[in-house]
Amino acid sequence: MSAPAQDWNALSDDDFRKVVRTFFTTHYPEHLRYSPSRRRLSDMRGWYDTLSQHGWVAPSWPTRYGGMGLEPGKLVVFIEEQEAYGVARVPDHGIIMVGPLLIQQGTDEQRLRYLPKILTGEEIWCQGYSEPNAGSDLASLRTEAVLDGDHFVVNGQKTWSTLAQDGTHMFMLVRTDKMARKQEGISFLLVDMTTPGITVRPMRTLSGHEEFCEVFFDDVRVPKENIVGEINKGWGVAKALLSFERLFLGSPKLAQSALSRLSTLAVLSGRVRDPVFRDKFTALQLDVDDLNGLYRRFTAQVSDGEKLGPDVSILKIWGTETFSRIGDLIVEVSAGAGMIDGPSDFEGGSFDTLSTFYNARPSTIYGGTNEVQRNIVAGNVLNLPST
Amino acid sequence: MSAPAQDWNALSDDDFRKVVRTFFTTHYPEHLRYSPSRRRLSDMRGWYDTLSQHGWVAPSWPTRYGGMGLEPGKLVVFIEEQEAYGVARVPDHGIIMVGPLLIQQGTDEQRLRYLPKILTGEEIWCQGYSEPNAGSDLASLRTEAVLDGDHFVVNGQKTWSTLAQDGTHMFMLVRTDKMARKQEGISFLLVDMTTPGITVRPMRTLSGHEEFCEVFFDDVRVPKENIVGEINKGWGVAKALLSFERLFLGSPKLAQSALSRLSTLAVLSGRVRDPVFRDKFTALQLDVDDLNGLYRRFTAQVSDGEKLGPDVSILKIWGTETFSRIGDLIVEVSAGAGMIDGPSDFEGGSFDTLSTFYNARPSTIYGGTNEVQRNIVAGNVLNLPST
Amino acid sequence: MTKTSDLSERRQQQQLITESAAAFAKRELLPSALRSGSISHTRWQGLAELGLMSLLIPEDAGGLGLKIGDLVPALEQLGKPLLREPFIASAVLAGVVLAGSGTPKSASLLESLAEGVLIPAVAWQESYDLAGDHTSTKLSKENGGQNLSGRKILVTPGDEVDGFIVAASGAGVTTLVWVAANAEGVKVETRRAADGGEAATVHFENVAVTDDDVLSVDGAALLDEAQQLATIAVCAELLGLIRGAIDMTMDYLRTRKQFNRTIGSFQALQHRATDLFIQQELSAVAISRAVADFEMATDSRTRAIAASRAKARLSSAALIVTKEAIQMHGGIGYTDEHDIGLYLKRALTLSAWLGNAAEHRARFARLTLGEAA
């Protein structure tokens, strides 16, 4: 199925860069480049297959599980080239979240059952953390799973589940002990989305896309063995994943690609020679450069086998707020075209002036709002007393 | 003693402006113009006398008490001209704080006893609010006054008393009932600084000036009749004064004069033609213009006989933070000269690059830190629940 | 004494207008109307019945002859629940041009506008930049008649529009002509605006223009005045929008619970809420100053400074406030299901239209500091 594992890390960074670049230019579909918003599975299926055939689905997984086994430096090169060529994300919750988690905390059976189908793209994962009254406050979640023989019976509602309408499976947090204190009594469950009793309702976002869903659970029966880690210990499992997520959410990808878009617009609009623009652009360029540096520091920590500490929250804060500032400057530079939805015509080509701005809005909210991240840093890194 | 009262408000704004301008150009000493930091009494004594002789000491007091009786519009003209000509403040706590307070809440005896000597400059007032452990948290103050016959006996320590070393009198808050809850049991007292038991220790500030003092009280006997308002009701008296103070602290004077200094530097350094500078300068110019607008709105409220609400805190926040941003830009524009204390030589003349920056530092702290002001607005204007 | 009684008379009249606008807003307007995307002719008629269409029109042109300061508080009321109809584009920008034109054609158009049966648009813009070149559209004499050719962009409103006032270069001057939307040679391509409305790119290809259609042979000054008025009017709508967004957000902060607490009790949010309130109050005073300066102005430079002063503040404040409003609402604020997002979309549209904050700051700098190096 997948090509034989190769030792990418043996290549020099420059050589690896060339390989990656060639791979993208050879295989990635032209019409999918520089997508202004998140792509649905239907658009990305072909590309997923291509990645799968070449063993390129999971750059960061160890090779023994079918990943590329890239060390952090190589992973950064990979991401940089992906951004430079404007390669869109495939639905990647399985690749980024479930895979690393099962490798770290799953059973052999779970790894064998789930990992290969993530690599082939047969199974697409979505996330079930947030609830209407437990957004950034995950410990307040109320969706419950009651053990009934060999099954958990799940009832409740999840929300902000990204592209759940394309998911075949969901990893979710459920309350398995209602008597326990808030963060205890939570379990981590893997759920097949075709199980009877599940209803998915896409929500339209500000930018007009159906990027998130509400998911309703009505007496949904989930096999007992689908639990990851111990029962009632799901908070610890989720926390491990949260620092992965923060690393991922803090990846310079968004900001980097937004900055490229800003450069493009500066050329299209002729603002590239305007000293006021250059001053603002340079400040953002340096912000993105330092974001890259910060990201490399944390990924190196992961690759050195160290656990990520609570300080990884700063990556998410800085990454998303830099992204947001770039979106603001794009709107500013667009002048009158900043009032138009979708592509506007400029002399040198067409440009969507608002997409970055819109995409920046949820980035400071999801994955734990930046307010929650700041609480974490203040309390757990700076040791300031609790409020 | 003072010239006969005149109806300044009958003049048109333009005419009044001409009168004021002529007054300053005729009388104000050239060497005291555009003083980068607060002037001591010894420097300003001559000018105080001049103001006194012409009845110009108290622009905002009613004419029947010896003030100029200016309505808000005229007062703004007065302040604008003062700033434009670079007229320094005389020690003005008596004029700005004590006068209006006694006019509003004092007894006839107090008015008769104290107001004339403020107008002549014979008596100079300083403030005794803050204490080492009650900075912005005035309700926590501990300096106590115990009634002993016809006198209060005062013991304790005040701090951040501006230019107390030049003061002949202090208006202060003291605790007169230790059993009462925090904001109750506080009284408002007028104290002669020559009373035995008072020690004044000037503190050197960051900018190297002795602008504030600590004042120690050791069994200081203050006549009972020196209380303003009722005993144990000093918090209400002080609050009335605090909104005066906020209005005063939010006056555009500081920001306006800092902006003039920035303009001067822009010309001296040649940066006036730099588009990046112009962009930043214009933003600040508009910030100061809107600060002026805000100030006029609140002063108009006062002159219409309305009480100032808690929303006046925004004036203090915006005024001092605009001032601070201007100080930052002055340092930035100074380039290498931004490392030098005191005047630096530029081709067109000399310029003190750091004084505005230094002066901006305490402005966001004194008179209730901007953090406290934001708490006030959130709680009392926006009605957000208490933390 | 005359001065004072004039003032109080004016204040009474303003209050009357404001109150009727507020009543209309309460009765007829809902932010969610933006979702439908289309202009309501009933609401348009309603605005006409309030007398708003002719408020700024001089009495000798059949209007009420009031000033921009009289309109501002009413627009604030309409902006608060996000008026979707192109009042400013059609009644202020186009209306003021028509009123200043004084031809039989403009008189009849103005009458239809006042009756609420006409939706005109001014087509002046050719570059996205306020300070860009907008003079490529040409009016040329040919075969005895006149011919209009060129392309205008961001024409607002771009849908349901009955005709355009087009600014064209004639014999060395800017001539304003009327072109019906259905005239031969006119092609309208609509572009969806952020707020769901439509702006249009309008192509004019050899469109025949009769002498009757010429609204002003040398119309640059007239157009300029109308633009500055419209810019201040947009600021008033934005101020209403800011108040609406802040009210909605403070309500949310007072009721939404997370971590077992009302989120409005979190001090970090309280301090940021205060900063939004400051933006609102600065916006209000910036408009007051601009209105006062505009009404006293006797030259176009002063009018432009007044307009830029207000728009620089309001365009910026509206975006600061609505972005923070989304953040404070959290996830729900990013869905199209909650109205707070509509405030952001409308803010994006009105902030950019007629020049964004950076453009107006630059123009203010140019006019007050002189040209840059």
Added chain:
Amino acid sequence: MTKTSDLSERRQQQQLITESAAAFAKRELLPSALRSGSISHTRWQGLAELGLMSLLIPEDAGGLGLKIGDLVPALEQLGKPLLREPFIASAVLAGVVLAGSGTPKSASLLESLAEGVLIPAVAWQESYDLAGDHTSTKLSKENGGQNLSGRKILVTPGDEVDGFIVAASGAGVTTLVWVAANAEGVKVETRRAADGGEAATVHFENVAVTDDDVLSVDGAALLDEAQQLATIAVCAELLGLIRGAIDMTMDYLRTRKQFNRTIGSFQALQHRATDLFIQQELSAVAISRAVADFEMATDSRTRAIAASRAKARLSSAALIVTKEAIQMHGGIGYTDEHDIGLYLKRALTLSAWLGNAAEHRARFARLTLGEAA
């Protein structure tokens, strides 16, 4: 494998240097030393004994031949308690010029520097602006000898200085010459810097320069390299300063009580504290990147980009952090009695010296985006 063991050897050496610098800092340095205003010759000697003076000097010039990356962590240690001595100005900026000169004169000066008995300064600057004109000082041949005339400003250190390396325009090139502080025709006017140190305006009036005093006839590239190195070194000191200011402030927030609560428990302050921590971490990565780029650089443009990248971040972060530190300390922070104010003063000095944030951003833009319109 060689690469890895080289790396770990380098890391060990760095650690050694850092630890001895940390021990020295703990033993000898206190922020309050800034108040005295004067250079301590004991501490200067101490720095020499640590071997820091010759760390960057190539082995063939008698130094340790290490790289900027080896010095950075040590400077961070020295910067944290606010080293007052002009290590960077004299040992880095002047030291590197002397090492690159290779004349008998420079060798002997270098030796004195390494022994801690010489305090040299580089006099290169004539305008406050980094990008200004610094070439009016002239070296001219007269009566067989050479003569130096001109004026240099912001010469650091400006007090206790033994001599100056002066950059002068000779025959179409920048020539670097040594001038003893007490030479005839030299007039030094000191200016108090924000941190209490002294910078000087130095006037050279027909100062006689012997052939021996010429350190480099065509020395522009050498001076440039030394400046970029010194700029990165200043950043390392600033990073230490930032860490020191944040530590002191967090301590204060954890202990100071107001309104019956530890002030560090107020969420608004917590969020702002997080933002300061972010500035600190960004500063650290900005320096790492600059060091890596600098060490790999083979041309002056790359070196200048590396230096500007770091200084743009550090100058800005240091002021953000120290200003907030004062605000968080409240009134006590504004008195000269609390050390936190010294952090602000030192930050002001080092942020401006060798170019402030705005100047370095502009240079970065020029070098990466090309000249502006």
